[in-house]
Amino acid sequence: MSIGKSPQDDQPSAVGPRDAVGPVEPVDSLGSAESAEEERSATEEDxxxxxxxxxxxxxxxxxxxxxxxxxxxxxxxxxxxxxxxxxxxxxxxxxxxxxxxxxxxxxxxxxxxxxxxxxxxxxxxxxPTPAAPLFEAERIRPERRRPNWTAAMVAAIVAVIGFVGFTVFSGGDDESPDQQIAEGLAPEKTAAEPSATKPADPKPEPSDSAIAAAPADKVTVKLSAVEDKSWISAKSPNGELLFDGLLLKGESKTFQDDEQIDFILGNAGVLDIFVNGKQVDEDFEPGQVERPSYTKGDPEAG
Missing domain, CATH: 1.10.260.40 (lambda repressor-like DNA-binding domains)
Structure with missing residues (x-):
């Protein structure tokens, strides 16, 4: 009996060129996708x-x-x-x-x-930009015009001088010693009368005794722009607008209410604030918008 090739000998070998080189590591596509997603999430968070x-x-x-x-x-x-x-x-x-x-x-x-x-x-x-346009919509009415005390004082002086002149000329040549004395004292009287009718300055400079002058049954707040201009809006608790406008450098303004005053302060760091006669240190910074409120009584500094 001759020994020949079996049918299995003619079949190709199961080992191919890939096996001859070595095994190829599978690609973990799912792990790569998750890593990329985590990197994107971290980037979005940052x-x-x-x-x-x-x-x-x-x-x-x-x-x-x-x-x-x-x-x-x-x-x-x-x-x-x-x-x-x-x-x-x-x-x-x-x-x-x-x-x-x-x-x-x-x-x-x-x-x-x-x-x-x-x-x-x-x-x-x-x-820094001007603050007035920010709250343009909140303006309800313009500030009431204050009386012109300078014009009133000048008018009073003119009236007194006119009255004295009329009295002197209507007296004729028969001037008595009393008339001469009155005429000589007329300029002093003229200078004194306007000061008697002129109201007290509503914005006194603060001092150590200012707290005693502030009414105990009201809240009094004075704002002074010392470094730059500042925009100010002041309202009472019932929503009444007390003031809305710019406070220029070197200017001061005083507010008063029975219970409380609410402020919106633009460029707040340039202001000196006095509450009920005492200066308070709010630690505001230039360029900031702050919204403090003040009530009656002795303020707490800071």
Whole structure:
């Protein structure tokens, strides 16, 4: 019997060229996709917008838009616009930065990184801008014009001089010693009478005894612009507008109410504030928008 090839000998070998080189590691496509997704998520977290970061912090703090508005005294529509990165309703870069600071503090996060991010996205730290256009819509009526005491004093002096002149000329040549004495004293009387009718200055300079002069049953607030101009809005608790306008450098203004005065101060850091006769240190910064309120009694400094 001859020994030949079996049918199995003609079949190709199961070992191919790939096996000769070595095993090829499988590609873990699922792991690569997950890694890429994690990197994208990390990148998105690192590049949260200013508004998105504030909204996320507010949500994590469990606060509503109304609660943030009450804490910052910024109207709800403006708070909502900031969370959507719409700063056009803030009235300018200076006030947008102030709103970002107050918003961040109310939800418990550091405001400075957000302010720097805002500056980098809006062309750097802005120069201070006038504050009046920001609250243009809140103006209800213009400030009442004060009496012109200078004109009244001049009119009084002219009237007194005219009366003295008429008395002198109507007396003729028969002047008595009494008339001469009266005529000689006339200039002193003329100078004294206007000062008797002129009202006291409503804005006295503050002193150590100023607290004693402030009415105990009212709240009295004096604002002085010492470094630059500042925009001021003052309202009583019932919403009555007491003042709305600019306070120029070197000017002062005094407000008084029976219960409380609510302020909105633009460029607040340039102001000296005296409450019920005492200077208070609010630690405000130039360019910031602040919304303090003051009531009767001895103020607490700081």
């Amino acid at each position: 590049t949260l917008s200013v508004g998105r970061a504030l909204e996320q912090a507010r949500t994590e703090a469990g606060l509503t838009l109304e609660e943030v508005s009450a804490a910052t005294r910024v109207r709800v529509p403006i708070v909502q616009a900031i969370e959507q990165d719409d700063f056009s309703r803030c009235g300018g870069d200076v006030y947008a930065r102030g709103h970002i600071r107050t918003f961040a503090r109310s939800v418990g996060i550091d405001p400075e990184p957000l302010v720097r991010q805002y500056d980098s996205e809006h062309g750097g730290r802005p120069a």
